[in-house]
Amino acid sequence: MLLLSLLLVACKEKAPESALPAAGIPAPQVMFKGGEPDDQVKNVIVRYNQLLSYGYATLNMNPLQEVTTAMQAEKAYSHMAAIGEGGVRMTSQLKTIGFGAVSFPKPGSAVVKTREVWDFAYNDIKTGVKREEEKNFVYLVTYVLENRGGRWLITDITAGSEEKPAPQPAPRQFQGDRAPPASLPGKGGR
Template sequence: MAQIKRGIARYNQLLVEGYKGLNMNYLQEVATPELATKAYYHMSAIGEGKLRMESALKELTFNRIELRRKDEAIVETREVWDFRYVEMKTGKTYYEEKDFVYEMGYTLKKHAEKWTITHITTISGKTGTTTVPWPEIKRNKDMTPLK
């Protein structure tokens, strides 16, 4: 069980580093290439808006760990995160939220004595405290709707 917990904690640490450094490849240390690619796509989508996400995992609680077989585990966690979107060009905070609570589900498979995260799902998410709200989008009033 300790190895499973360490793997999930390490995944979250690498996720924080991946968003900050704009490189999700290191997630493959504890997760499948497919999960690293999925995180890369999310990071890239944020980057297309000229933003970078910075985050901090403040609390990680393991609510359930179930060994389905000797080589498969299901884990449910409660995670408390602070995160902010930063403008890449200026370093200015674009949006920031503190104490966002995620209930997460992880599936892990064991290969050659190593546990690898193979699937992640968000069970629920609860907004915390928004310290910097999303900017208001200024729209052109003369825009004609597309047909």
């Protein structure tokens, strides 16, 4: 944990001021105004994505603990640090989020599925120059949340993409793998 903290401080010190957002931690976006548990967990997920974008841009995942467990925030931090070791920071923007199934498998527990469309880029930490960019990347995400002391926290996240896997070539066939023609002697022919 101490090593993670030191890495975070080191990454923050290398960041040029112009690469950081002008304001501090963004204000929460309340997209779902009802007080029902469905609305509450959806708002937590919206806030998570907002803080995740902020965390990657500022190299500071600590604000994620507003809506996640410390362990889940550490996972995001580890990913951010791994990217930073390559000398880049990721900037990202959630373009759309669609909520699918929301279930409460047991009291105080929720599972939420989303379809999220993101734009993201990798920028040099020192210069801010964009090295790579991806537009309209679709993630299919499953969030697991727990209600702890009246507060919903994300405890686990599983993400995949909608990208279609590259087509695999058909297995190579050898002469012995093919069915023999019916006309060959001894092979079902005459």
